[in-house]
Amino acid sequence: MPAMNRCIVLDRRPGPEGVTPACFRLEEAPKPVPGPGELLIRVLWLSCDPAMRGWIAEGPNYSEPVQLGGVMRSFTVGRVEASNHPDYPVGCHVAGRQGWQLWAVSDGSDIDRIVDPALAPLSFNLHLLGMTGLTAYQGLMQMGKPKPGETVAVSTAAGAVGAVVGQVAKILGCRAAGLTGSAGKVADCIELYGYDAALNYRDYPDSEALSAALAETCPDGIDVYYDMTAGWISDAVMPHLNVGARIAVVGTMAIPSSPPPIGPRAHRDLLVKRASMSGFLVLDHFDKLEATVETLAGWYRAGRIRTREDVSEGLESAPAALMKLLQGTNRGKVLVHMPE
Amino acid sequence: MPAMNRCIVLDRRPGPEGVTPACFRLEEAPKPVPGPGELLIRVLWLSCDPAMRGWIAEGPNYSEPVQLGGVMRSFTVGRVEASNHPDYPVGCHVAGRQGWQLWAVSDGSDIDRIVDPALAPLSFNLHLLGMTGLTAYQGLMQMGKPKPGETVAVSTAAGAVGAVVGQVAKILGCRAAGLTGSAGKVADCIELYGYDAALNYRDYPDSEALSAALAETCPDGIDVYYDMTAGWISDAVMPHLNVGARIAVVGTMAIPSSPPPIGPRAHRDLLVKRASMSGFLVLDHFDKLEATVETLAGWYRAGRIRTREDVSEGLESAPAALMKLLQGTNRGKVLVHMPE
Numbered sequence: 146m147p148a149m150n151r152c153i154v155l156d157r158r159p160g161p162e163g164v165t166p167a168c169f170r171l172e173e174a175p176k177p178v179p180g181p182g183e184l185l186i187r188v189l190w191l192s193c194d195p196a197m198r199g200w201i202a203e204g205p206n207y208s209e210p211v212q213l214g215g216v217m218r219s220f221t222v223g224r225v226e227a228s229n230h231p232d233y234p235v236g237c238h239v240a241g242r243q244g245w246q247l248w249a250v251s252d253g254s255d256i257d258r259i260v261d262p263a264l265a266p267l268s269f270n271l272h273l274l275g276m277t278g279l280t281a282y283q284g285l286m287q288m289g290k291p292k293p294g295e296t297v298a299v300s301t302a303a304g305a306v307g308a309v310v311g312q313v314a315k316i317l318g319c320r321a322a323g324l325t326g327s328a329g330k331v332a333d334c335i336e337l338y339g340y341d342a343a344l345n346y347r348d349y350p351d352s353e354a355l356s357a358a359l360a361e362t363c364p365d366g367i368d369v370y371y372d373m374t375a376g377w378i379s380d381a382v383m384p385h386l387n388v389g390a391r392i393a394v395v396g397t398m399a400i401p402s403s404p405p406p407i408g409p410r411a412h413r414d415l416l417v418k419r420a421s422m423s424g425f426l427v428l429d430h431f432d433k434l435e436a437t438v439e440t441l442a443g444w445y446r447a448g449r450i451r452t453r454e455d456v457s458e459g460l461e462s463a464p465a466a467l468m469k470l471l472q473g474t475n476r477g478k479v480l481v482h483m484p485e
Numbered sequence: 486m487p488a489m490n491r492c493i494v495l496d497r498r499p500g501p502e503g504v505t506p507a508c509f510r511l512e513e514a515p516k517p518v519p520g521p522g523e524l525l526i527r528v529l530w531l532s533c534d535p536a537m538r539g540w541i542a543e544g545p546n547y548s549e550p551v552q553l554g555g556v557m558r559s560f561t562v563g564r565v566e567a568s569n570h571p572d573y574p575v576g577c578h579v580a581g582r583q584g585w586q587l588w589a590v591s592d593g594s595d596i597d598r599i600v601d602p603a604l605a606p607l608s609f610n611l612h613l614l615g616m617t618g619l620t621a622y623q624g625l626m627q628m629g630k631p632k633p634g635e636t637v638a639v640s641t642a643a644g645a646v647g648a649v650v651g652q653v654a655k656i657l658g659c660r661a662a663g664l665t666g667s668a669g670k671v672a673d674c675i676e677l678y679g680y681d682a683a684l685n686y687r688d689y690p691d692s693e694a695l696s697a698a699l700a701e702t703c704p705d706g707i708d709v710y711y712d713m714t715a716g717w718i719s720d721a722v723m724p725h726l727n728v729g730a731r732i733a734v735v736g737t738m739a740i741p742s743s744p745p746p747i748g749p750r751a752h753r754d755l756l757v758k759r760a761s762m763s764g765f766l767v768l769d770h771f772d773k774l775e776a777t778v779e780t781l782a783g784w785y786r787a788g789r790i791r792t793r794e795d796v797s798e799g800l801e802s803a804p805a806a807l808m809k810l811l812q813g814t815n816r817g818k819v820l821v822h823m824p825e
Binding site for chain 2: 157257287305365372375376394395396397400405406408410411413414415416417418419420421423425426429431
């Protein structure tokens with residue numbers, strides 16, 4: 146057990162070249178000591194998420210930007226090592242937002258819930274049984290409102306969120322069509338996650354070519370589009386919307402943080418198709434976490450949902466793991482394991 | 486009573502310069518004779534609507550384009566002059582889609598309803614008590630879902646639809662803010678329609694300047710945006726959306742029919758504000774026409790809704806009346822009267 150704490154802090158905000166490992170630096174600090182009402186957590190698992198790009202950007206966002214010199218914000222799972230807090234006894238496991246560091250002191254406000262290590266592997270609380278599952282399930286249900294027999298298209302279909310969306314769509318009796326970024330991910334979509342069809346958008350030079358391919362992938366049009374990318378990928382989807390289609394805007398991976406991105410205006414497509422585009426932010430839906438975890442855990446135990454993890458070892462690997470996610474070279478949910 | 490029919494037909498589709506009077510030509514034809522199951526209508530009032538730009542464009546739209554050489558599509562009010570149809574006796578008045586012509590034969594399929602000339606002036610069935618009122622009321626209620634105390638912004642606020650939207654918003658207990666295109670229309674918004682605030686977007690050189698002005702017009706942000714323009718006017722609205730805002734996309738007056746318009750992508754605004762943009766097409770809501778007319782007629786008779794008409798005389802004036810509407814030099818609902 147190290148006597149010092151180690152953490153990764155935000156060294157500089159991304160410039161025009163986007164996020165790079167140089168945005169971060171490793172720091173050492175004394176291992177923190179919990180005060181009255183506080184607890185000490187040994188962080189065991191870190192999560193890498195697309196939202197991190199927004200968290201470290203300068204521009205306005207739905208949460209406060211990470212401060213320069215501050216510990217990088219992250220969803221985490223850890224074990225309570227010392228506690229002056231009645232709700233969190235020593236030895237229990239917690240999912241929360243302890244950041245990219247080995248040790249964290251908490252007053253409980255950055256803990257989301259106590260997790261049960263017997264239910265599923267601890268790391269699952271950072272994807273299927275955590276924010277990832279909540280984002281996938283509630284975003285699909287509330288914004289997408291899928292009905293049996295409808296076609297659900299998913300961009301970043303093999304990503305941590307997308308893989309759950311596609312599988313839930315299938316469980317609900319929909320046709321699932323995946324847009325993803327490599328041949329390996331196309332294979333995951335079909336073989337691992339059970340999509341009816343999937344295509345690699347990197348095979349197409351532009352929106353028009355991708356749109357032409359989508360005409361074959363989605364012969365009956367698209368009723369629900371779970372959109373994690375925006376940008377040219379989503380432009381290709383618009384012509385295939387059916388009347389009354391619903392677009393869940395969940396992420397914007399394919400457009401830069403700044404300057405404000407320019408592209409085809411959506412208004413006329415929305416009008417002609419009487420379609421809707423609705424922003425979904427998981428932070429608004431924490432109250433549905435327990436119920437969603439129960440639903441997804443049930444499907445997991447019944448063998449109806451499969452997951453894939455892309456695990457890096459050690460705190461130092463976190464920036465590279467994030468890069469892998471942002472560049473799309475990951476396969477499955479990107480996690481960092483910090484063994485003892 | 487003329488022995489011949491006269492009609493205005495589509496001579497050519499709009500080119501890059503947009504709609505011009507040269508898109509239309511006047512034609513004479515024998516006065517039609519109703520066959521079995523048909524009726525003959527003397528058209529008395531024609532309506533000019535923003536949707537006409539779409540009806541005569543080549544591009545895909547939500548209704549079939551008007552054929553070249555075909556009578557210009559239009560909402561109309563007329564009187565039954567001869568009838569072999571049991572539902573429409575001679576002398577009754579009907580609102581329908583008889584087009585820009587003096588005489589029309591109908592089998593009933595292009596008649597929307599029988600109207601009561603005692604309820605309000607006949608022409609009102611082409612705005613407050615017709616598609617205009619239905620578009621305003623249902624678009625606001627179903628897509629905008631306004632709640633008392635919220636701010637409702639309306640683009641083309643003094644137009645036929647916008648004027649009703651603003652007044653309904655006020656009746657529902659909202660704050661109403663109008664975006665409109667002339668000083669005279671600003672005056673109409675405030676003095677005639679009761680908006681809390683209004684501004685003339687032509688006073689501003691670009692979206693940024695308009696957006697800065699909106700910060701003063703809507704100090705509490707915007708909860709509902711009833712959007713008839715899209716384009717640079719709507720771009721100025723986006724930064725003022727409150728969390729959970731609803732945008733009703735009802736028209737796209739400020740963007741060209743072709744080529745596909747380019748502008749700021751809406752995705753990130755929708756995501757950060759958890760806002761929605763939904764296309765509304767009045768054709769989907771015909772089943773609510775009677776109930777809506779009843780609601781709006783009640784408010785009109787109670788003096789709670791005011792209207793303004795911009796009337797041209799004679800069939801020949803219809804293309805110029807449409808130009809007036811599309812150029813925004815009208816004051817109130819643009820109508821063409823065809824007296825006997």
